[in-house]
Amino acid sequence: MAIITISHEMGAGGPEIGMTVAQRLGYRYADHELILDTAQRYGLLEEKLSHLDESKPSFFERLDTETHQYITAIQTTLLEFADQDNVVLMGRSGQWLLRGIPHVLRVRVKAPFELRVKRALKKMAGQMGEAVNPRTVTDMVRRDDAEKAGRFRYLYELDINDPSLYELVLNTEKVSTETAVELIATAARRPDFATTEAGRQVVADRALASRVQVALATQPETRKYRITVEAQQGVVTLEATAALDQAVEVARTVHGVRDVKTRQVEIPPIPPFVA
Numbered sequence: 001m002a003i004i005t006i007s008h009e010m011g012a013g014g015p016e017i018g019m020t021v022a023q024r025l026g027y028r029y030a031d032h033e034l035i036l037d038t039a040q041r042y043g044l045l046e047e048k049l050s051h052l053d054e055s056k057p058s059f060f061e062r063l064d065t066e067t068h069q070y071i072t073a074i075q076t077t078l079l080e081f082a083d084q085d086n087v088v089l090m091g092r093s094g095q096w097l098l099r100g101i102p103h104v105l106r107v108r109v110k111a112p113f114e115l116r117v118k119r120a121l122k123k124m125a126g127q128m129g130e131a132v133n134p135r136t137v138t139d140m141v142r143r144d145d146a147e148k149a150g151r152f153r154y155l156y157e158l159d160i161n162d163p164s165l166y167e168l169v170l171n172t173e174k175v176s177t178e179t180a181v182e183l184i185a186t187a188a189r190r191p192d193f194a195t196t197e198a199g200r201q202v203v204a205d206r207a208l209a210s211r212v213q214v215a216l217a218t219q220p221e222t223r224k225y226r227i228t229v230e231a232q233q234g235v236v237t238l239e240a241t242a243a244l245d246q247a248v249e250v251a252r253t254v255h256g257v258r259d260v261k262t263r264q265v266e267i268p269p270i271p272p273f274v275a
Contacts, residue, residue: 001025002193003082003101003203004184005094007160008109010144011116011123013172013180015090017109020181022088025188030081031090038077042214044070053092056150065224069217071155076214079207085195091148095165096156101202103195105188108166109180111173117141205231208256212236215254221246234258241265 004021008014015031022029035053039046052061052070061067078092082104089098095106111119121137152160163169168187170180187193209231216222216229227247228239236257238247244262251260 001027001086001195002103002105002188003085003098004088004105004107004188005098006088006090006107006109007095007166008091009111009116009148010141011118011120012109012111013119013177014109016177017170017172017180017184018088018090020177021184021188024181024185025088026086028081028084028087029090030078030087034077034081034089034092035074037081038073041077042069042073042218044073049074054144054151055147056154065217069214069223072210072213072217076207076210079203079210083200083203083207085200093152093155096152096158097206098203099165101199103193103199105168105184105193106166107184108161108163108169110161110169110171113141113145115173201233205233208234208254209236212238212251212254212257215250216247219246219250222250231257235261237261237263239263239265 004018004027006014006018008017018031019029021027035046035049038044039049049070052067053074057067057071074092075097078089078094078097081087081089082094082098085103095108098104098106117134117138120141121132121134124132124137149160152158158165168184170183172180175183209229212229212231213227216227222243225240225243225247227243229251230237230239234256236251236254236259238244238251238260239262240247241264244264248260248262251257
């Protein structure tokens with residue numbers, strides 16, 4: 001079976017579709033549970049995790065080394081959920097983090113802006129039991145779009161709406177929830193998305209590399225350095241310009257690491273000033 005990632009616009013019906021797909025296929029549904037799991041596993045603040053999960057980091061947050069730790073922890077938990085297979089993963093850049101893996105079905109759920117505002121207005125009015133200001137809801141939907149797009153561009157330098165990031169793009173103005181569920185479930189059952197051992201290994205490798213990244217982002221001796229991590233069947237390769245000895249010691253403590261290799265990156269010399 002497949003791993004399904006669903007990226008969605010506010011008011012397009014993504015969560016409803018995702019939950020129903022999970023029920024239909026007997027999959028685990030991972031949305032806010034993923035944040036709770038991250039907070040418990042790494043001892044991080046749930047409120048800050050939720051904020052960085054949904055928004056582009058502010059200027060000051062980008063200067064804070066703790067921000068990198070939080071974002072990397074979210075990514076790691078998503079990859080570990082994917083490593084269990086048979087899961088519907090909502091948002092959190094799964095369409096990029098799980099790219100190139102044959103048994104991952106990446107879905108984007110969209111709808112016209114005006115329709116999404118109308119749906120969000122109706123939903124909020126039902127939840128609150130009173131009238132809601134349409135302008136407030138319009139601004140909220142527009143801000144949510146901007147935050148998600150900004151976060152994705154900041155982290156990966158990509159457009160979240162790029163169709164090449166997805167195998168299936170659904171417009172829920174025309175496609176009902178039931179039809180969307182049927183399309184996704186049918187595609188997930190196709191041989192094209194059958195799990196293979198090679199595919200499982202790629203997910204496991206990325207999850208291990210991300211666990212090492214979290215460990216490096218946590219340690220005072222290594223968190224201020226840019227260290228690239230690759231993993232292949234338990235063998236981790238670290239690449240950096242400095243602090244490699246400390247990074248090796250940290251990486252060896254991570255569960256699943258069998259061996260650690262290093263690649264020293266030389267800083268090119270500054271050319272002499274020419275008047």
